[in-house]
Amino acid sequence: MNPAEEIKQLFPGSVVSTGIQTNKPMATIKKEDLLIIAEKVKEMGFDNLSLITGIDYRDRFEIIYNFFSYAKKQNLVLKVVLDHDKPEIDSLESHWKVADWLERETYDLVGIKFRGHPNLKRILLPDGWVGHPLRKDYDMSVDQFVTLGEDGEDIVSTDGSNLLRR
Amino acid sequence: MKTEELLINMGPVHPSTHGVLRFKLTMDGEIIKKCEIVMGYLHRGTEKLGEMKTYLQFVPYTDRLDYISAFPNNYAYVKAVEELAGIEVPLRAEYIRVLTLELNRIVNHLVMIGSLLLDLGGSTMIMWGFRERENALQLFEMLCGARMTFNYIRPGGVREDLPEGFMPKLNEFIKDMEHRIDDYEELISGNEIFMMRMKNIGVLSAEDAISHGMTGPSLRGHGVNYDIRKIEPYSVYPDLDFRACVRNECDSFARYMVRIDEMRESLHILRQVVDAMPEGKPASQAKYGIAPLTGAPTAVSTYFPRIFTPPPGEVYSRIEAPKGELGFYVVSDGTIKPYRIKIRSPSFCNLTAIPKMVEGLMIPDLIAAFGTIDVVLGDVDR
Numbered sequence: 001m002n003p004a005e006e007i008k009q010l011f012p013g014s015v016v017s018t019g020i021q022t023n024k025p026m027a028t029i030k031k032e033d034l035l036i037i038a039e040k041v042k043e044m045g046f047d048n049l050s051l052i053t054g055i056d057y058r059d060r061f062e063i064i065y066n067f068f069s070y071a072k073k074q075n076l077v078l079k080v081v082l083d084h085d086k087p088e089i090d091s092l093e094s095h096w097k098v099a100d101w102l103e104r105e106t107y108d109l110v111g112i113k114f115r116g117h118p119n120l121k122r123i124l125l126p127d128g129w130v131g132h133p134l135r136k137d138y139d140m141s142v143d144q145f146v147t148l149g150e151d152g153e154d155i156v157s158t159d160g161s162n163l164l165r166r
Numbered sequence: 167m168k169t170e171e172l173l174i175n176m177g178p179v180h181p182s183t184h185g186v187l188r189f190k191l192t193m194d195g196e197i198i199k200k201c202e203i204v205m206g207y208l209h210r211g212t213e214k215l216g217e218m219k220t221y222l223q224f225v226p227y228t229d230r231l232d233y234i235s236a237f238p239n240n241y242a243y244v245k246a247v248e249e250l251a252g253i254e255v256p257l258r259a260e261y262i263r264v265l266t267l268e269l270n271r272i273v274n275h276l277v278m279i280g281s282l283l284l285d286l287g288g289s290t291m292i293m294w295g296f297r298e299r300e301n302a303l304q305l306f307e308m309l310c311g312a313r314m315t316f317n318y319i320r321p322g323g324v325r326e327d328l329p330e331g332f333m334p335k336l337n338e339f340i341k342d343m344e345h346r347i348d349d350y351e352e353l354i355s356g357n358e359i360f361m362m363r364m365k366n367i368g369v370l371s372a373e374d375a376i377s378h379g380m381t382g383p384s385l386r387g388h389g390v391n392y393d394i395r396k397i398e399p400y401s402v403y404p405d406l407d408f409r410a411c412v413r414n415e416c417d418s419f420a421r422y423m424v425r426i427d428e429m430r431e432s433l434h435i436l437r438q439v440v441d442a443m444p445e446g447k448p449a450s451q452a453k454y455g456i457a458p459l460t461g462a463p464t465a466v467s468t469y470f471p472r473i474f475t476p477p478p479g480e481v482y483s484r485i486e487a488p489k490g491e492l493g494f495y496v497v498s499d500g501t502i503k504p505y506r507i508k509i510r511s512p513s514f515c516n517l518t519a520i521p522k523m524v525e526g527l528m529i530p531d532l533i534a535a536f537g538t539i540d541v542v543l544g545d546v547d548r
Contacts, residue, residue, distance in 0.1 A: 022249055022481045047376045051482065053495045053508040064495070066482050070376065070390060073397050077482070098379025101518050109213070124206040124547060133214050134506070152175070 003044060003076045011037060016081075024066075026077035034080060035090045042095050045069040046076055049096035052103060054087075054110035056135045061087045061112060082112065091117040109134040126154030169195050174529075178207050182285045182533045185543030189532070196528050201521040208547035216507035220473055221247050221321060224507070229315035231511060232545040235274040237266040238487035240319035243507075245400060246483035246494040247321045251476035258446040259323035260402045265336075265439045266309070266318065267401075268432040272343065273302045274488035274540075275383075275425040282422065282537035283354065286363055291354060298346055301339050308332055321474070323449025333440065340436055347429055355426065364419035368535030370523045371416060378522065379515035382490025383428055384539050387421035389414035394486035405442070408435050421538040428488075473502050482510075489513055489540050513545035 004025035008015040014033035019026050029037055046067035053064040061082040068075055082089060091114040092099040103114045104123040111132030114120055122129060126146050131138050145160040177188035186207035192200040212231065216224045228239040241263055248255065280295030303313045308329050310318040318325050354360055370378075372388040385392065393410035395403045411427035413420035478500040484493035490512030497506040516539050524532045 022479075022483075024482070047373075048381075049379065050484070050491065051493060051495060051508070051510040053482075053506075055497060055506050064480075064482075066493075066495075070392055096379070097374070097377045097522075098515055098518050101514065102379075105514075122206075124209040126206070133211060138214075 003041075003046075003074055006044070007037060007040065010040060021077050024075040024077050026079060028079045028081065031080045031082060031089050034078075034092075037078070038092050038095055041067060041076065041078070045071045046074075047071075049092065049098055049102070052099065052106055054106040054112045054134070056084075056110060056137075058084070058136055060084050061110070063089060063106070063112060065092075087112040088115055089113075090115050091120075093117055108132070111135055126156050128154065128156035130156070130158075171199060176529070176532075178204075182536070183543075184281060184537075184541055185546075187541070187543055187546070191529070191532075193529075198524050198527055198529065198532060201524050201532070203517060203520065205517075205543070206547055208543050210548065212548045213507050213509060216504055218503065220502050221251075221476070221504060222473070224504070225320055226315065226317045229317055230544055231509065231548060232487070232489065232492075232513065232542045233314055234277050234542050235270045235488045236314060236316050237263075237270040237319065238485060238492060240316060241267060242483065242485045242487065242492045243494050243496075244319050244321050245485060246481050246496045247476065249483050250479060250481045250496055250498055251321065251474060253322050253474075255323055256447050256449070257402070257444050258327075259448050261439055261443050262324050262328060262448060263319055264401055264403065264406070265436065265443075266306075266316075266324075268435045268439070269302055269305065269336075271432045271488045272429050273299050275429050276302075278537075278540045279350065279354070279422070279425060282534075283360075285533045285537045286360065288354075288360075291350065294346070294350065294353075298343060301342065305332070305336060305339060308335070320449070323447070325449075327448040328443075333443075336436070336440060340433055340440070343429070343433055347426065347433075351426060355423070361419065363530075363534050364417065364422060364538075365415075366417050367527065367531050368418040368421075368523050368538065369416050370519060374522060375416075375519060378519035380490070380519050381515065382486065382488070382512055383411070383424040384421050384490060384516050384519075386410065386412045387424045387538075388416045394484060394491060398484070400485060406435050406438050418535050418538045425540075475500060475502055484510065487512055489542070489545065490516055509548055511545040511548060513541040513543075514548075517541055517546060 002025045004018040004027040007027050008018050014030050016028040046069045048068040050068050051066040055062045063080045065078040091103055103117055106112050107120055108122040108124050109132055142158055145157055147155050149155045172193045174191045174193055176191060177183040178186040188204040190202040191198055212227055215227055225240055228243045229236040231239045276295040276299045280292035283291035307313050310316050372390055375385055375388045391410055391412045396410055408431050411424050411431055413423050476498040478498055480497040482493055482495045484491050492512050493510035495508035496504050499505040523535050
């Protein structure tokens, strides 16, 4: 049976809808029940968390998990819709280790917070960076400059006038 | 004896980190207690740039991700767009694409093995590897005029047909490579010092490797029989005879040997592609929701939809790049530009396994294990 339908049968209250995303079974689920469903998904043999994508739709965030099972050679897509004001979701780091960095990247670039993540800080951009670039309302007219501090830490400022002097 | 722990910074500028990557190592004497990875020095915001370009304009940006093997980057993105827009590709174009993908796989593994050996202190292999790589790069140059950033594979086909004199040169390359790989094996694989540096070093169980998101040749060194070309066949791979190269030892040596095996398999595929190369057009001439062009069409634009609008939707499409699973998640909102592009790069995910892999090893072993993971920092930082 199609794994998305299987999840719907097991958790009828948590699955909003099921469908197909270009040959891959997809289930849209409620954000409160992500952890319970993720546990089941892991039990079903989906050992590879291939990708976490966060998308800003201006009125909402969508976060998409692509799973793959090496044993069954099956795909599964989970989609969760988040409020735009308070994008927060549970972390899957305890089930798939790769989620550690994938979630940090999503936090860094899209600004979605992952509850229960052991080390949720920026990964690609320096710590003091203002804003999350992949949000649609990110202000690209403001230049941000990164310099090195005394102890090798990154210093971010919007003033680049003294950069050449250093 | 109890010693004080010491924090050592390796990188960001260090020849063995293959670019700008920084390891923060907590050392207990010579033993690595904890390894933290700091990255982002090469972050160029490729995903954000993609939202501001048309679908075709984004192709050159994919070249700059994994610059050692740019054809697979082109192809992974183009494949996602083609799936999204429903663009059909002529058979000849698919064969030319597979030809470039497999040639690029050989080039990638040559660089990987060469730089691995250089990190370990042997300088012969990088000379040999770059000697053969040069021949392949000349083939690429014949194809599209560029040696590393090709911009060759496009939605609907490839940019230009095979030039005159390409096939004889390719045959020469294949014939030459066959015994070159035997040479490499003779030089490296049986070398006692090399084996001592590689065997039982950087061991990680298959479950851990999968949980850390390792893919591609690095994962196949852990006994996982999987290859996206096999399990989710794309292009003309179903018609070609090849096998997924798997080794079971789970150590650095196994991951190195998978690369050697894969080069042989790629040569095997190339020979079939040369024999089966069909006649026809190198690009689709059909029109797919194209906005009206202004100005006279040039020689290139007669083949390609320069501006097109895929129907709203989203797609995740992945291929077996030389370094692992390379995927593009493309969201279309029905305009000429993508709404969101997400790049799932193999180097980024493979790198997550390093801290676990090197715990309890020494710094030289970190370099050996890191070399077999095969990371390009353009691909990690995007």
